[in-house]
Structure formats: C-alpha cells, structure tokens
Amino acid sequence: MSDVCTRLVAVATHLPERTVDTVRLEDEIAAQNPGLEVPRGLISHFSGVKTRHMAPVSEQPSDLAVAAARRVLTRTGTGPEQVDLLVYAGVCIDAIEPATAHIVSAKLGLGCRVLDIRNACNSVCDAIDLADSFIATGRHRKVLIACGETSTVMMPRTVADHQAYKDAAAAYTLSDAGAALLLEAGTEPGLLVRLFMAHSAVWDAAAVPLVRGPEGLRTNGFTVDGRRLGMAFTRFDPRCFTDALAGAGLSWDDVAAVCIHQAALPALWPICDYFGIAKDKVVVSIADHGNVASVTLLLQLAQAIGTGCVKRGDVVALIGLGSGISASLMVFRW
Numbered sequence: 637m638s639d640v641c642t643r644l645v646a647v648a649t650h651l652p653e654r655t656v657d658t659v660r661l662e663d664e665i666a667a668q669n670p671g672l673e674v675p676r677g678l679i680s681h682f683s684g685v686k687t688r689h690m691a692p693v694s695e696q697p698s699d700l701a702v703a704a705a706r707r708v709l710t711r712t713g714t715g716p717e718q719v720d721l722l723v724y725a726g727v728c729i730d731a732i733e734p735a736t737a738h739i740v741s742a743k744l745g746l747g748c749r750v751l752d753i754r755n756a757c758n759s760v761c762d763a764i765d766l767a768d769s770f771i772a773t774g775r776h777r778k779v780l781i782a783c784g785e786t787s788t789v790m791m792p793r794t795v796a797d798h799q800a801y802k803d804a805a806a807a808y809t810l811s812d813a814g815a816a817l818l819l820e821a822g823t824e825p826g827l828l829v830r831l832f833m834a835h836s837a838v839w840d841a842a843a844v845p846l847v848r849g850p851e852g853l854r855t856n857g858f859t860v861d862g863r864r865l866g867m868a869f870t871r872f873d874p875r876c877f878t879d880a881l882a883g884a885g886l887s888w889d890d891v892a893a894v895c896i897h898q899a900a901l902p903a904l905w906p907i908c909d910y911f912g913i914a915k916d917k918v919v920v921s922i923a924d925h926g927n928v929a930s931v932t933l934l935l936q937l938a939q940a941i942g943t944g945c946v947k948r949g950d951v952v953a954l955i956g957l958g959s960g961i962s963a964s965l966m967v968f969r970w
Contacts, residue, residue: 642768643822644968646712649931649938650703650814652691661688661808665801668793672801679808682862684901688811688926690788697728698739700784700814705744708780708816720776722750723767725759726783727929732853740782749776756842756958757897759783759930760817761832761966764954767819768827777821783930784814790844790858806842806860809899811926815934828951829967831880833872834960841865842959866903868961870910877955877965878912886967888914892950895936897957898922913955919945946970 656664658679666674679685691700701724709716722744724737729752731739737750755762760783767779787810795801841864845856873879881887888894894917898904901922908915919936921928928935933954940946948970956964 639823640772640774641822641825641827642771643820643824643826644970645818645820646708647817647934647938647941648704648707648711648815649935650700650707651925652689652695652700652812654690654692655687656690657687658685665793665795669795672795672798674801675798678802679805682805682900682902683809684923685809685926686923688788688809689813689928691786691812693789695786696730696739697726697784697786698730698736698743700786700812701726701740701782701816702743702784702814704784704814705740705780705782705816708818709744712818714778714818716745717747719746719748719778719780721748721767721770721779722746723763723779723781724750724752724783725754725763725781725930726785727754727756727759728785728787729754755962756960757929757932758956758958758960758962758964760933761954761956761964764817764819764827764966765830765832771819771821779819780816781819782814782816783934785929785931786812787858787929788812790855792857803859804857806862806899807858809927810858811928813925813928813931813935815931815938817934825969827966827968828886829880829884829965831876831965832962833876833964834962835868835871836960838864838868839960841868841961862900862903865959865961869907869957869963872963874910874912876911876963880965881967884967886951888917890951891917891953891967893936893940893946894918894953894955895933895940896955897932899927907957941970
C-alpha cells in the first residue's frame with residue numbers, strides 16, 4: 637500500500653466580465669425573432685437561472701481555462717516547470733484534433749505530459765480520480781486540472797416557432813466560465829470517498845450531437861428531454877451516496893459543503909431528497925452563474941472557500957451529475 641496521498645492545494649475560477657440576465661436575453665431573442673411571441677419567464681421558471689456569463693466570441697475554451705490556471709499557479713507560487721501533468725477536463729474544446737490540453741499547455745508555457753478527459757459535467761471528478769491514481773503510484777507529483785466552457789455559443793438566436801423555442805430552452809441556461817485545480821503528493825489522506833456510476837442506455841436524453849454532411853461536421857444544438865433525464869437518475873440506488881459516506885465512517889453531518897452539479901434549480905431539491913443529500917450543505921450556483929457544465933463543482937468549491945464556509949481541514953463533497961448519464965461522489969479533506 638502506497639503512503640503517498642493526494643492533497644488538493646488550490647482552486648480558482650475565471651468568470652467572463654459580461655453578464656446577461658434572463659430578462660435581457662428574452663428581449664434579445666424577441667428582437668431577433670419579430671414574428672415570435674417569446675413566452676416571458678419560461679427560462680427562469682424551469683431553470684431558476686437569473687444571470688449567465690458570456691465570453692467574447694473571440695475567446696476559446698482554452699483561454700478561459702488558462703485564465704483560471706494562471707491564478708492557481710500564481711497563488712501557489714508554482715512554476716511551469718513544476719507541473720508534471722496537465723489534464724483538460726472541459727466539455728467545450730478548441731479543436732477535435734489535437735487535445736485542447738496541448739493548447740492550454742502551450743499558452744501556459746508548460747512542458748509536461750498532457751491529456752483531455754471528457755465525460756460531460758462529470759469530467760472534473762473523473763480528472764481528480766485519474767490524478768489521484770497517478771500521484772498514488774508515484775508517476776506524478778503535481779497535477780493541474782483545467783477546464784473552460786464557452787457553451788453559450790450553442791444558444792440559438794433565431795427560432796422557427798414557439799415549440800422550437802421551448803425545445804431550445806435548456807440552451808438558454810448555459811454559461812461561460814473557466815476553472816482550475818492544483819493537486820500534489822502529500823502524506824495526509826486527502827481523498828476519503830470516491831464513487832462512480834453510469835447508465836449509458838439513455839445517453840441521448842441530453843446531447844449535443846454531431847451531424848455529418850456535405851459541408852462537413854456541425855453540431856445539431858443542445859437537446860434535452862428533461863423528464864427522461866430526471867427519471868434516468870432514479871435508476872441509481874437512492875442510498876448510494878449515504879452508503880458510500882458510511883463506508884468511510886462519515887455522514888453528511890461531517891461535511892462542511894456539498895458541491896453538486898446544477899442544470900436546473902427546481903430539479904436540484906428533488907434530486908437531493910431522492911439521494912438523501914443534506915440540502916442545508918448545498919452550495920447553490922445556478923441562479924447567479926447559470927449552467928457552467930464541467931466548471932460547476934470547482935466554481936462552487938471556490939465560492940464556499942471564498943465565503944468561509946470551507947476552511948482548511950474541512951470535509952467537502954463533490955457530486956457530479958452528467959449527461960450520458962453518469963453520477964459521481966468524491967469526498968475529500970480540504
């Protein structure tokens with residue numbers, strides 16, 4: 637058994653300066669679709685999103701990831717030569733080829749091994765799990781995880797009719813952001829619990845499919861069957877998270893904060909009830925920041941640290957809920 641443990645060192649986020657509230661977004665859609673009577677309040681009603689961040693169209697996902705990563709490296713006094721592995725864990729990518737991690741690495745001036753890991757909004761938990769494996773086996777000592785999301789480009793600005801607007805409503809909750817997390821080898825146990833589950837038969841309940849045609853590849857927009865997606869998560873044992881905590885001698889009472897992926901605020905609380913998650917510990921981000929995909933958990937962690945809800949030595953839970961579908965729990969001592 638290895639005595640090397642993984643320590644979470646620092647987290648940082650980058651939020652684009654421009655924000656657009658839901659009322660203004662509805663005004664913009666109405667102006668661009670003069671023949672459409674935009675149903676006011678629909679987006680807020682089903683998602684709870686009040687505001688989202690929108691990056692300039694000139695910025696790539698790598699730019700947002702790099703902005704957050706630079707903050708982590710500067711804050712910890714970590715030089716580019718000290719990073720052994722860079723894992724890019726964003727849903728959005730700069731290019732199909734090469735890995736976006738190469739682009740992030742080049743912009744940061746790193747010279748280490750790089751790779752992408754993508755599993756929808758569970759990508760960060762998967763990246764932490766992978767980083768821990770490398771650190772525990774002694775292959776790497778400092779791992780930088782970075783992600784950047786520019787998913788607001790998927791918002792349709794013109795829609796054919798009222799039904800098309802309703803079908804596209806989930807895309808209007810999306811938001812842009814970047815995040816980074818630095819991990820390193822330590823002697824005190826950092827990661828306490830890890831649990832990963834998948835039910836891939838319903839992968840098409842929430843998807844951004846690629847369409848191949850004579851003009852090449854294009855995306856077919858962000859499509860979500862909310863009812864089917866919600867029902868899919870009930871395929872998992874409702875006791876899975878509490879049992880995993882109990883297996884490590886923990887309960888929700890021991891957890892200072894719960895960072896959980898949020899695609900819609902009204903759906904968050906039934907999910908917490910179903911899985912027995914302590915609702916009073918949940919860090920809520922979707923209302924003020926929208927759905928920032930893979931950035932969500934690190935944004936909430938940074939928010940909890942910044943407000944003093946999480947201090948060094950506290951136990952924190954990350955719960956990933958991603959299309960595909962997959963669910964994950966990572967519990968660590970900060």
